[in-house]
Amino acid sequence: MRIIEFLRLLRTVVKIPSLDDEAELRHFLARVLDALAPLAVYTPTKADDLGIAALRTIVMTDEVWAAFYRLLKFAMGSEDLPTLVSATGLAESQLLALRDVLYDSTHAANVAGFGGPVA
Numbered sequence: 332m333r334i335i336e337f338l339r340l341l342r343t344v345v346k347i348p349s350l351d352d353e354a355e356l357r358h359f360l361a362r363v364l365d366a367l368a369p370l371a372v373y374t375p376t377k378a379d380d381l382g383i384a385a386l387r388t389i390v391m392t393d394e395v396w397a398a399f400y401r402l403l404k405f406a407m408g409s410e411d412l413p414t415l416v417s418a419t420g421l422a423e424s425q426l427l428a429l430r431d432v433l434y435d436s437t438h439a440a441n442v443a444g445f446g447g448p449v450a
Contacts, residue, residue, distance in 0.1 A: 347359065350403060350404065350407055353400055356400075357390060357396060357400075360386065360390045361390050361391070364383060364386060364390060365385050367383060367386070368383050371383045391417065397418065398415075398418045398419055401414060401415050401418060402419070402429075405426065405430060406429075406430050412426060412427075
């Protein structure tokens, strides 16, 4: 089962918070990590262990979370470009290219309906 299909199935069982509710989204991701981390140990690949560790760092570190959340909002259409440039150290053109890649890959995978509209 592909991860997006799994997440869509999960949405029928679990209420995933809105991207606009930062605190609840962060809390939700922390709970997901608590549930998934023990399962990752049983898989034969290290990629899932690394993904869990990276997401745990993002969710549990205030400064990293703030930058990640702004990046999520930007990818979903928020126009907070100056703040992102300052927070990430990336150039405006790099951030816009990243947003385009996220947008294009989301639509190529036909997941625009997951988590709300991508614009």
